Amino acid sequence: DAGVTQSPTHLIKTRGQQVTLRCSPKSGHDTVSWYQQALGQGPQFIFQYYEEEERQRGNFPDRFSGHQFPNYSSELNVNALLLGDSALYLCASSFQGPSGANVLTFGAGSRLTVL
Amino acid sequence: RKEVEQDPGPFNVPEGATVAFNCTYSNSASQSFFWYRQDCRKEPKLLMSVYSSGNEDGRFTAQLNRASQYISLLIRDSKLSDSATYLCVVYEYNTDKLIFGTGTRLQVFP
Numbered sequence: 640d641a642g643v644t645q646s647p648t649h650l651i652k653t654r655g656q657q658v659t660l661r662c663s664p665k666s667g668h669d670t671v672s673w674y675q676q677a678l679g680q681g682p683q684f685i686f687q688y689y690e691e692e693e694r695q696r697g698n699f700p701d702r703f704s705g706h707q708f709p710n711y712s713s714e715l716n717v718n719a720l721l722l723g724d725s726a727l728y729l730c731a732s733s734f735q736g737p738s739g740a741n742v743l744t745f746g747a748g749s750r751l752t753v754l
Numbered sequence: 755r756k757e758v759e760q761d762p763g764p765f766n767v768p769e770g771a772t773v774a775f776n777c778t779y780s781n782s783a784s785q786s787f788f789w790y791r792q793d794c795r796k797e798p799k800l801l802m803s804v805y806s807s808g809n810e811d812g813r814f815t816a817q818l819n820r821a822s823q824y825i826s827l828l829i830r831d832s833k834l835s836d837s838a839t840y841l842c843v844v845y846e847y848n849t850d851k852l853i854f855g856t857g858t859r860l861q862v863f864p
Contacts, residue, residue: 672852681758681841681854682798695850729797742788743852745797 643668643732643746651752652720660715660749664732670694671713672743673705674729682729688713689735717751725753757781760842760855767862771832775858777825777842786845787818789827792857793838801827801840832862 644663652658664671670689674682684697688707707713711732717724727750731743760777767773779787787804802809804816804825815828825842842855 674854679762679856681856684851684853687851697851742800742803745799747797 643730643744645728645730645746645749647749648747649750649752651754653754654720654722656720656753657716657718658720658751660717660728660730660751661712662714662730662732662746663712664730665744668732668734668744669711670733670735671707671711672731672733673713673715674731675699675724676727676729676748678726685715720753722753725751727751756855757846757853758842758844758855760858762856762858764859764861767832767860769832769834769862769864771862772828772830773832773860774829775827775840775842775860777827777855779823779825779842779844779853781844781846781848781853782823783846783848784823784844785847787816787825788843788845788852789814789816789825790841790843790854791838792841798841798854829860832860834862834864836860837862 646661672687673685676682685699686696687694691707702718704716727748729748730746758779789801790798791801792798804818808817813830817826839857839859841857844853
């Protein structure tokens, strides 16, 4: 049973570029959440996708956008990269059951470095 | 004030010690509470949920005080393998979001 898979695992970009990160949720999960974790900080909620729509959004600018596909996989896009966008980007999946949405399974993350 | 606050540590303790981590949250509408563990350069993994009556899982005991908006994690008989960052996580019912604290780093030494 595959867990949450993310790609790429590491990438380096320069300021102003755009990046797309990908996530496949755990089998049986239908909800995908994205988090940004800067060094020494806890994960910060970016947004959550369910039924191919953005359900919730954290305090992130519009440069951060996403998408969920019919197979529940998801993408995170960041435009006009800034140095401060350097972080570990974590995808977490869950099942939108009565209480299941509270328990997340995380992927190993995509570590983005912006130069 | 941060939504979820933790002492960042690090807590350096010898093997066999008992160590306690505290966490406070600001949103009284918070409904569910968790402790996650994150190893260095790895993803967070659920350690345990925190129930109102308190709960125990082996050497780990979690407690919740809703009146004080306070959560704790107690680790008894610390092992070297317990070295990690422990993240306090709160589910806010009114915003339907999981909010993470910054984490408390634990280092257990021989």
